[in-house]
Amino acid sequence: MGLALMLIEYSGKELFRKYGIPTPEGYIINDPKKIGSVSKPMMIKAQVQAGGRGKAGGIRFGSTLEQVQKAANEILDLKISGKAVTSVLIEERLNVFREIYVSMTMDRSRRLPILMIINQGGMDVESAQEEQVKTWAVHPFVGLGDYIVREALEHLQLDNAPAKQLSEILKQQWKLFWEMDCELVEMNPLVQTAEGKLVAADAKVVIDEDAAYRHPELDFHEFDRTPLEQEAREKGLALVELDGDIGVLANGAGLTMATLDLLSSFDARGRVFLDLGGTDDEKVVEQAMMLMSKAIPKVILVNIFGGITKCDTVADGILAARDSLGIRIPIVVRIRGVNEEEAGLRLKKGGIVAFHELDLACEKAASLLKED
Amino acid sequence: MGLALMLIEYSGKELFRKYGIPTPEGYIINDPKKIGSVSKPMMIKAQVQAGGRGKAGGIRFGSTLEQVQKAANEILDLKISGKAVTSVLIEERLNVFREIYVSMTMDRSRRLPILMIINQGGMDVESAQEEQVKTWAVHPFVGLGDYIVREALEHLQLDNAPAKQLSEILKQQWKLFWEMDCELVEMNPLVQTAEGKLVAADAKVVIDEDAAYRHPELDFHEFDRTPLEQEAREKGLALVELDGDIGVLANGAGLTMATLDLLSSFDARGRVFLDLGGTDDEKVVEQAMMLMSKAIPKVILVNIFGGITKCDTVADGILAARDSLGIRIPIVVRIRGVNEEEAGLRLKKGGIVAFHELDLACEKAASLLKED
């Protein structure tokens, strides 16, 4: 399914160092008492996989031990995008002369990795002018050509010394990207210091989860997922928590999304996107129902188009889960495909009326919500 | 020009070990006194870059120190294909259960590296039946696929343990071949020992000379060239010593060969193939003439088709070389192309008649030989 694993900044920077990409000196702590002596201005940065870290107060400065400890303490008390901050990166504060944006990402339209360089970094990236942004496709069969490096250097108009450094950084970034199965390697900003050195002040590394087995050394313990989403993931199911009321269980991502879309026509919103995938195992259906029940939806809507997945198997799974888990909320089932008659009979015996038409099933689920 | 550098067996085996390809334990000596204690059967192998080493007595066996020293002494007294043997490889003698031939080479027709495996190795390779030989093209953009390894293993019908070893050897051989800019990596034989291990008993590694600058760590001090050929090579000229009488200097390999071929129509044979290449430097012409004179031909035939090379420059170079080197043997010149009239005039002033027709020039050179 090709999900993605984002490394926390510190792990990303460790990878950078391994590939010879310069980063600020720093260390990670989960207890402010472990902060060492402070002799120069330092950054204190929340290590969470969530956007908006800066705006949420997750990035601070300090020049004395007291300031740094205080900042670290405050950050460790934060929740950012609903996530408790459990660790903090303490690192030297760079003397910024200039900021650049550099990233390598997998582009789906061009079907190739793309190097992007913006002649302006940091928070300002979003406002960059078109002529400040340059991209190059990098073909893995030949790698990052010198000619691309030359064009990048010309775009940035760097002095000699940092130019040489940048060409090394770009080559190594490509190597990291390709060898480590990355979906994204981003340096935002790549800082040119007042001393004339290039240093990656931030590191965002996203690894292709389908390739994670090749990189057992990487520390993937944090994901940008809710605990329930993570639990589903570990059980091999794709679950997304939403902010509505109806738990939708369907087979196939497209069909699940289509079901959620259709609910909205009846003014109902989903609580859960749960893709059963292609299975014909009653236990998997039960497991899906168990996850579903944990999300506490007001109504459950099951939509199965049976092919590999047999309809009767699903029916059995739903009934078994309802009974074993003691699910009391309404379950609306729409079922089509292989063995649909048998499924309908079994569901009916179990007290559930199966719909044939998806539109009708959605309408029913939405109406149950209003009764609620 | 894409010449090739062949490593001596010992250097080839060092590369093998670096890439994890098993070789017999051994060491190289140039003085039989340096042979260590001998506790098991050993091989003593002349380290020369020449074929027919076995037939020339350059490979012997010994089980005692005395035997090994005697063999080494005798080998160090040999000349193989005209080359003095200056070093000898002493290594354990394998307990051979089976011999296999494995090579990776650059195929010009298919324009790809080719893996070749013959279900029979050693001296018998030449007599292998067609069904014993299997080849696979390996595309560098994807490397040596597992499926190729599987087909190779099936072809050889190895037991489990050596099969696993072979698949590792094939992968590493490919890596060595590609990373080291090889034209050939050959293991003949790759031995399956009585103990069930695979060991590369011989190592033939040929490196693309045009890529040699990328591998300064390799020891290229020995070439399959005569001293004069080597001297020419170092001066950037392509010279081949032949066993006839006429020294042929021409510009372009094809034209030089064509000139030699034409001489044979007049029952004359070349002493030297010397390709001037594309130059317009009088000094290069003089240098070529200097090399030519060292080969002591009976007649010199210069054949220039001037383009980049200007005819008058060549004429000046010939005359200057003749005078400074005191060349007394006849020089026949055929010259065509840019500034050919001027060249003809200068040569005439210098006492050399320039021909316009190649056939006539060759006839003249051949006839001079007969007068001689």
Place this chain on the structure above:
Amino acid sequence: MLMGPDTKVLVQGITGHQGEYHAQSMLDAGTNVVAGVTPGRGGSKVGGVLVYDSVMKAVNATGANASVVFVPARVALDAVLEAIDGGLRTVVVISEHIPQKDALIMIEYGRLKGCRILGPNCPGIASSRYGKMGIMPTQIFKNGRTGIVSRSGTLTYEIVSALSEAGIGQSTCIGIGGDRIVGTSLIDVLEELESDPETENVVLVGEIGGTAEEEAALMIKKRMSKPVVAYIAGRTAPPGKRMGHAGAIISRGAGTASSKIEALKGAGVKVALSPSGIPALIIALITV
């Protein structure tokens, strides 16, 4: 089209659970399945189909020129490279969870060698005339002249069923796969359907993520003469969440359903708001 009268199909991973089931189903659909491949299982038979140890052996024995791949993700790259080097012209990759890097390598190597890759993580092709290569449920199809191209699996079956029930038959149905990197794009398939004499009109089934539908809209505007109708899933999906597979994600405002729907409408494509709305759009085309 990707399948034709000369298509001879090989099933890689035929001795696995999925491979065996779908090989049989392909045979039942009238597909010319000529061989199976599973290393080490050469000589055995699956549903009457002879299994070979390697693609090369299977090709030499049967003249196979296309393959459907059911092997596990970790060995999928090798299986596809073997198929490409075996000289096959079309490879349908059913396997899911293939690393993007491997997908990219197989697609580009196929391009180099003149082999079209469909997928990975795709349901394959169903043809009204030549059977199927993949896992689409045969029973929902009905012969006809509507071509279907889709990024989705079951959602497509939903729409095909609706069409069949409404009496609208299909010419060819192609699922390109839900992963972000796929070998055959919506545009590639649209080009094929445009030039396919069996196809009169086209249903495009898209979903959130990427810009494939927007690019398809441009192509439709410029080069399609046949009418196209569409359905796009994910109108209510929240940004930043991957909805089940790698492709379906809205990021930085790009890849939204509304952007895709707008682009398609701009190209003259009628867009249905639910899968069940598609047949009516096709009927409207026919009766115009």
Place this chain on the structure above:
Amino acid sequence: MLMGPDTKVLVQGITGHQGEYHAQSMLDAGTNVVAGVTPGRGGSKVGGVLVYDSVMKAVNATGANASVVFVPARVALDAVLEAIDGGLRTVVVISEHIPQKDALIMIEYGRLKGCRILGPNCPGIASSRYGKMGIMPTQIFKNGRTGIVSRSGTLTYEIVSALSEAGIGQSTCIGIGGDRIVGTSLIDVLEELESDPETENVVLVGEIGGTAEEEAALMIKKRMSKPVVAYIAGRTAPPGKRMGHAGAIISRGAGTASSKIEALKGAGVKVALSPSGIPALIIALITV
């Protein structure tokens, strides 16, 4: 053919000694040279031709679609990859001493991207109608209807001169290069000459080493309708010695002149024993 009325030529390495000389010579031959490229020298001019810092800039400014590469061997791979990624369709690589590995990469990457590589280590193309891309001496050519394909440089000039002096003009002359790995084979060029309406008959200039002439003979037998005559250099070359460049070597009895001559004769090709024998063979064809 590799050059046509729309060919717009770029010269990579135009500010070097060779590049400058031959750019001028190409212009003098009437070639549509539209730009030069030398990194860091953008804005300067060579013989009236504007120099750009990169292929991309040159292409954007001039619409160049072909390139002649004169850069040193160590940077040749990068220059050719830049040309391929710049969208050029034909790249003529004059540079010699390019590592085989680099040659292989540029050729295969070109194939992937639809860019034909001629060479490396080749003299290029001379066309009677569109000028030349490469280093062949213009003055020896004469307009006519004999096509020439060759593995050699000066030897080809020798034969062209002989033809011109005998009143036999040339349509297109292509030198594929003497290295063992080249992007365009004898066969590729023969196919082009076969379908070229300007060409009536063909001279093939081969030499020892490899089996390209034997493969060409097979192709001639099977697919050439136009008459071919040939000359093969190296009849007297000793085995095991590389005669000047990587290609010219006889090894293990393969690659000999006699094997090539036999193969060509078997395909109905008349083979001359000296370069000066070629014109008579062509005249015999014409007067038959």
